[in-house]
Amino acid sequence: MKNALCLLxxxxxxAGCSPAEDETNTSQNTPRGLxxxxxxxxxxxxxxxxxxxxxxxxxxxxxxxxxxRVKTIDLRVGQxxxxxxxxxxxxxxxxxIQIASAEAAVAQARVTAENNAANLARQEQLLTTGTVTRAxxxxxxxxxxxxxxxxxxxxxxxxxxxxxxxxxxxxxxxDGVINSIDTQSFATVSAGTPIATLYKGDEFEVSFTVxxxxxxxxxxxxxxxxxxxxAPDRTLRGIVTELGASADTVSSFxxxxxxQDAPDDIKSGMAVEVxxxxxxxxxxxxxxxxxxxxxxxxxxxxxxTGQPAPIQLFVYDPDTQTVKKRAVMIGGVRENSVLVISxxxxxxxxxxxxxxxxxxxxxxxxxxx
Numbered sequence: 183m184k185n186a187l188c189l190l191x192x193x194x195x196x197a198g199c200s201p202a203e204d205e206t207n208t209s210q211n212t213p214r215g216l217x218x219x220x221x222x223x224x225x226x227x228x229x230x231x232x233x234x235x236x237x238x239x240x241x242x243x244x245x246x247x248x249x250x251r252v253k254t255i256d257l258r259v260g261q262x263x264x265x266x267x268x269x270x271x272x273x274x275x276x277x278x279i280q281i282a283s284a285e286a287a288v289a290q291a292r293v294t295a296e297n298n299a300a301n302l303a304r305q306e307q308l309l310t311t312g313t314v315t316r317a318x319x320x321x322x323x324x325x326x327x328x329x330x331x332x333x334x335x336x337x338x339x340x341x342x343x344x345x346x347x348x349x350x351x352x353x354x355x356x357d358g359v360i361n362s363i364d365t366q367s368f369a370t371v372s373a374g375t376p377i378a379t380l381y382k383g384d385e386f387e388v389s390f391t392v393x394x395x396x397x398x399x400x401x402x403x404x405x406x407x408x409x410x411x412x413a414p415d416r417t418l419r420g421i422v423t424e425l426g427a428s429a430d431t432v433s434s435f436x437x438x439x440x441x442q443d444a445p446d447d448i449k450s451g452m453a454v455e456v457x458x459x460x461x462x463x464x465x466x467x468x469x470x471x472x473x474x475x476x477x478x479x480x481x482x483x484x485x486x487t488g489q490p491a492p493i494q495l496f497v498y499d500p501d502t503q504t505v506k507k508r509a510v511m512i513g514g515v516r517e518n519s520v521l522v523i524s525x526x527x528x529x530x531x532x533x534x535x536x537x538x539x540x541x542x543x544x545x546x547x548x549x550x551x
Contacts, residue, residue, distance in 0.1 A: 225467050244377055276341045278347070
C-alpha cells in the first residue's frame with residue numbers, strides 16, 4: 183500500500199511539470215543557429231539598372247510627291263522590304279492623259295517652229311533680190327524665234343509630265359521593316375501625305391532618364407549592356423550616344439544608348455534592362471547578400487543617386503560567440519548583393535539569413551557554410 187502511494191505521488195509530480203514551460207526554458211538557453219557569409223569577395227564597380235524599350239534608331243515616313251488616288255496597298259506591319267521595292271502606287275490614268283496631251287503639244291509646236299524657220303529662210307533669200315522689205319524679214323525672224331521658244335517650253339512640259347508619271351510609284355528608300363501603314367487602299371491623298379513608316383531592322387536604340395548625379399558620371403561613348411527581358415540570358419552591347427543637357431522633368435535627364443550588332447530576331451518594342459557600370463566611391467567594396475541588411479521599419483539607405491548610403495548588419499563576434507549590430511556604408515548594388523565600402527574588414531562574418539530574428543549581443547551558434 184505504501185509503495186502504491188509513493189508511485190501515485192511520483193506521477194502527480196511529473197504531471198505538474200508543464201512541457202511548454204520546459205521547452206521555453208530550453209529555447210531561451212540554447213544559442214540560435216547562425217548562417218553567415220565570409221567577408222572576402224570584392225568589387226571595384228557598381229552596377230546600375232534602368233528599364234527601357236528597344237526603338238528604331240531611324241524611323242522614316244514615306245509618301246508621294248503628288249496628289250492622286252492610291253491603288254491597292256499590299257503591305258503589313260512588320261514586313262521586311264528591300265531597298266527599291268515597290269510599296270504603293272497611284273492611279274496613273276490622269277497622268278497618262280497629261281503625258282499624251284503634252285506630247286501632242288510638243289508635236290504641234292515642232293511643226294509650227296519648223297514652218298516659221300523655213301519661212302524665215304525664204305524671206306531672207308527674197309531680201310537679197312529686193313522682192314521683200316527688211317521689215318518683212320524682221321517679222322519672219324520674230325515668228326521663228328517665238329515658235330522655237332514655244333517648242334522648248336512644250337518639251338519641258340512633256341519632261342515634267344513624264345517625271346510626274348515616275349512619282350506615281352513609291353519605293354522603299356532602304357532595306358528595312360514596315361513600322362506602320364498610315365493610309366488605306368483607294369484613298370485620295372495629297373502630296374506629302376504619309377503612306378507608311380519604315381525603320382532599319384538592325385539599328386536600335388533605347389532611351390531613359392537618370393538623375394543629376396548619374397548623368398554627370400556618364401560620357402558619350404560609354405559602354406553599356408542591354409539585357410532582353412524576354413530572354414535574360416541574351417545581351418546586346420550598347421554605346422551611349424546622346425546625353426541630355428536639360429531635364430525632361432524635374433531632375434530627370436534623358437540618355438540615349440545605341441544597340442550594336444543586333445541579330446535578326448531582335449524586334450522594335452522589346453523590353454530591355456540597361457546595365458551601366460560605375461566606379462565605386464571607394465577603392466573596393468565587399469559583396470554582401472541583400473538578405474543581410476537589417477530592416478527596422480525605416481529606410482536603410484538609398485543609392486539611387488549613386489551616393490554612399492548607410493545600412494545596418496549583424497556581425498559575428500567569435501570571441502563571445504554573439505552577434506553585434508553594426509552600421510556600414512554601401513556604395514551601390516550588384517546582382518543580389520550590396521557593396522559595402524566602409525565598416526567591414528576582410529575575414530569577418532556577417533549574418534546572412536534570419537536577421538529579423540536577431541538582437542544586438544545575442545548568443546549564437548555558428549552554422550557551417
